[in-house]
Amino acid sequence: MLANLATTPFPRMANAKPKIVADKVRMSFGRVNAIEDVTCTIGEQEFVSIIGPSGCGKSTFLYLIAGFEKSSGGTISVNGTTVTRPGPDRGVVFQEFVLFPWRTVLRNITLGLEIQKVPRREAEERARKWIRLTGLSGFEDAYPATLSGGMKQRVAIARALTYEPEVLLLDEPFGALDVQTKNYMIRDLQNLWIEANKTIVMVTHSVEEAVLMADRVLVFGARPSSIVADVRIDLPHPRTVDDRRLREYQAEVTAVLSAEVDRSMSLERAHPA
Amino acid sequence: MTPDVAEGSALLKERVTFALFDRAARTVKFLLPIAALLLVWEGAVRAGLAESNILPAPSMVIARAIELLDVTNPAGGMLLTHIATSLYRALSAFAFAVLVAIPLGFLLGLSGTVYRWVSPVISLLLPLPAVAWTPILLVAFGQGDVTIITVCFLGAVFPVLYSTIQGVRSVSRQSVWVVRSMGANFGDIFVRVMLPATLPALMSGLKLGMAHAWRTLVAAEMLAALSSGLGYMIFAARSYMDVPTMFVGIVCLAVIGMLIEHFLFVPLENATTRKWEGAIHVGGRR
Numbered sequence: 001m002l003a004n005l006a007t008t009p010f011p012r013m014a015n016a017k018p019k020i021v022a023d024k025v026r027m028s029f030g031r032v033n034a035i036e037d038v039t040c041t042i043g044e045q046e047f048v049s050i051i052g053p054s055g056c057g058k059s060t061f062l063y064l065i066a067g068f069e070k071s072s073g074g075t076i077s078v079n080g081t082t083v084t085r086p087g088p089d090r091g092v093v094f095q096e097f098v099l100f101p102w103r104t105v106l107r108n109i110t111l112g113l114e115i116q117k118v119p120r121r122e123a124e125e126r127a128r129k130w131i132r133l134t135g136l137s138g139f140e141d142a143y144p145a146t147l148s149g150g151m152k153q154r155v156a157i158a159r160a161l162t163y164e165p166e167v168l169l170l171d172e173p174f175g176a177l178d179v180q181t182k183n184y185m186i187r188d189l190q191n192l193w194i195e196a197n198k199t200i201v202m203v204t205h206s207v208e209e210a211v212l213m214a215d216r217v218l219v220f221g222a223r224p225s226s227i228v229a230d231v232r233i234d235l236p237h238p239r240t241v242d243d244r245r246l247r248e249y250q251a252e253v254t255a256v257l258s259a260e261v262d263r264s265m266s267l268e269r270a271h272p273a
Numbered sequence: 274m275t276p277d278v279a280e281g282s283a284l285l286k287e288r289v290t291f292a293l294f295d296r297a298a299r300t301v302k303f304l305l306p307i308a309a310l311l312l313v314w315e316g317a318v319r320a321g322l323a324e325s326n327i328l329p330a331p332s333m334v335i336a337r338a339i340e341l342l343d344v345t346n347p348a349g350g351m352l353l354t355h356i357a358t359s360l361y362r363a364l365s366a367f368a369f370a371v372l373v374a375i376p377l378g379f380l381l382g383l384s385g386t387v388y389r390w391v392s393p394v395i396s397l398l399l400p401l402p403a404v405a406w407t408p409i410l411l412v413a414f415g416q417g418d419v420t421i422i423t424v425c426f427l428g429a430v431f432p433v434l435y436s437t438i439q440g441v442r443s444v445s446r447q448s449v450w451v452v453r454s455m456g457a458n459f460g461d462i463f464v465r466v467m468l469p470a471t472l473p474a475l476m477s478g479l480k481l482g483m484a485h486a487w488r489t490l491v492a493a494e495m496l497a498a499l500s501s502g503l504g505y506m507i508f509a510a511r512s513y514m515d516v517p518t519m520f521v522g523i524v525c526l527a528v529i530g531m532l533i534e535h536f537l538f539v540p541l542e543n544a545t546t547r548k549w550e551g552a553i554h555v556g557g558r559r
Contacts, residue, residue, distance in 0.1 A: 143550070
């Protein structure tokens with residue numbers, strides 16, 4: 001599948017027009033400061049990974065872009081419009097898939113279009129494309145309970161892509177998968193991204209995943225977090241794991257991240273929650 | 274017919290045959306222990322191990338049941354009336370309970386404030402046996418259907434209410450987020466997420482509610498029925514020391530309770546939760 005992808009031109013995002021702009025974003029839950037002053041710009045069709053120590057508020061930042069939660073300060077805008085609530089311009093994929101067990105694979109995938117009142121026949125037609133690209137052909141009538149973890153995540157990705165959001169937000173999308181499945185999914189997601197022309201923001205805790213897939217890696221610091229490093233991965237797509245330069249980038253990101261993890265651990269020891 | 278189609282239809286035929294066979298086998302497996310129990314019982318009574326005017330043999334109970342079913346017999350022939358009356362009372366109480374408990378359960382499940390105010394009261398009422406209300410209702414409404422149906426309603430409403438609330442509250446934040454990011458409004462969220470997500474919990478609540486209605490019915494009929502109902506029949510038979518009739522009533526209660534479960538809830542589950550689990554395939558193999 002996707003035979004025409006090998007020659008995709010690169011870089012296509014260095015001077016891209018800004019898609020997501022976060023300006024001095026703050027977020028606190030009660031007395032806990034989760035995010036303090038995150039400012040960044042994510043360009044159109046850029047693939048950005050967010051990485052950081054656990055509990056640093058990286059998923060919270062993603063939920064703020066999605067509009068699920070309201071920030072305590074600052075603004076986030078998508079396409080120049082300030083985010084106040086979720087909307088079909090931003091599709092989301094969660095670690096735990098969050099499929100609807102009462103709907104078949106096909107019905108899960110067409111749900112977004114159904115909600116947008118697209119006629120059933122047309123919805124199915126549009127879903128077919130993503131079913132094919134995510135490798136779900138033949139499973140249209142299966143119920144989610146009968147699928148493996150990897151297949152479930154494919155359904156979740158296809159479901160988010162079928163209603164054609166401009167931005168795809170991925171919250172640790174491979175966290176619940178075994179290594180073998182994960183590697184397949186990473187390869188497929190890279191291809192999907194090239195095919196789909198989406199802006200992708202992916203939260204992950206794996207440096208390897210982040211560097212392998214993204215154009216840019218944002219490293220979040222320990223809580224209350226802000227961006228401590230913004231690393232551009234200047235390598236053409238699709239990438240393979242054994243690229244030597246990829247290792248160098250990994251080392252670079254790991255170094256920054258370890259320092260932050262150390263800091264967050266020592267903070268936790270000093271101020272136990 | 275192409276060979277492919279022929280093969281396919283042969284396969285289908287085999288599957289259908291298998292399904293029928295499987296069903297028959299399961300029925301036999303279910304009935305065998307019951308038949309064994311009846312045989313031991315019959316033997317024990319005939320051998321004089323049990324007093325037949327306290328524990329009548331199954332054959333005596335069956336003979337009495339036939340008498341009671343005989344509508345041409347002016348003295349008896351009331352069994353079908355008793356059954357019909359009891360079913361009418363239990364099912365209408367259950368229907369009222371469902372109509373009240375499901376909307377109320379959604380309200381309580383969705384609104385934190387209402388939940389905080391009402392849930393302590395529900396926790397208090399949930400373990401209370403509904404029959405305890407009967408004397409009060411007798412004072413208020415006197416003997417008759419109103420009292421009996423109200424008692425059964427009280428028996429059925431709390432399990433349904435409680436499981437609806439649990440079901441609604443177990444809907445994950447993320448599944449609501451998923452549809453909201455598709456542009457869903459409140460109506461979409463309710464119909465496409467809340468309702469189906471609540472169904473598995475609701476299903477067990479409905480089963481429990483119906484079972485409670487049926488159990489409460491007997492006690493309520495003993496206390497409040499004027500002339501008919503299975504509970505009334507059992508209770509009235511004690512005046513004549515008519516133990517076989519009491520047993521007929523007990524057997525009817527057990528069998529009808531089981532049939533309601535089998536014909537009301539099993540098809541409902543097969544069409545919903547069991548289908549979602551992928552547990553249903555042609556041929557009944559799992």
